Amino acid sequence: METHIEATGPIILFDAECILCSANAQFVLTQDHKKRFRLASMQGEVGSAIYRRFGIDPIDPDTMIVVDGDTMQRDCDAVLSIYAGLGWPWKALSIFRLVPRFIRDPLYRMIARNRYRIFGKRDSCWLPAPEFRDRLL
Numbered sequence: 001m002e003t004h005i006e007a008t009g010p011i012i013l014f015d016a017e018c019i020l021c022s023a024n025a026q027f028v029l030t031q032d033h034k035k036r037f038r039l040a041s042m043q044g045e046v047g048s049a050i051y052r053r054f055g056i057d058p059i060d061p062d063t064m065i066v067v068d069g070d071t072m073q074r075d076c077d078a079v080l081s082i083y084a085g086l087g088w089p090w091k092a093l094s095i096f097r098l099v100p101r102f103i104r105d106p107l108y109r110m111i112a113r114n115r116y117r118i119f120g121k122r123d124s125c126w127l128p129a130p131e132f133r134d135r136l137l
Contacts, residue, residue: 009036010068011137012082013050016041020119021064022126029132031086040137043125047137063112075112076104 012028015021025039040047048058054065054072066078073081076096083093096104111118128136 009038010066010081010085011050012037012039012078013042013047013065013067014039015061015064015115016043016125016127017122018115018119019122020115022122025126026128028082028086029128029135031090034087035135036085037082038135038137039128041125044137062109075108076101079108 012025014025016025028037028039040050042048042051042058042061050067051058051061051065054067056063056065063074064078066073066081080094080097083090127133
């Protein structure tokens with residue numbers, strides 16, 4: 001069964017059990033004043049369907065992704081696209097695109113693989129505050 005999502009802007013797919021990932025999701029919701037981004041957890045039906053659509057196992061993903069229509073960004077490119085989409089001052093972090101991908105992506109993957117050990121894991125999925133629930137798929 002394929003999940004159809006209306007094309008109304010980029011979707012950030014994240015691990016809602018990961019403390020770092022859910023803190024980042026909270027940050028995006030509070031800083032995205034234009035309400036550009038929507039979020040989907042990899043544990044949810046929509047998020048896991050999108051992960052599978054791009055050939056990533058939602059049970060054991062090695063990355064968070066940002067999907068905009070048929071375009072998917074992963075690893076550092078995904079993170080940097082989020083900050084660019086938040087506008088100033090966060091857009092300034094786009095300077096890190098000058099660091100070659102072969103340097104920044106392994107560092108990202110090392111943190112992603114060890115995210116539970118470094119930052120911890122929630123017993124249940126994080127849910128946003130009521131005022132942001134309309135942005136969670």
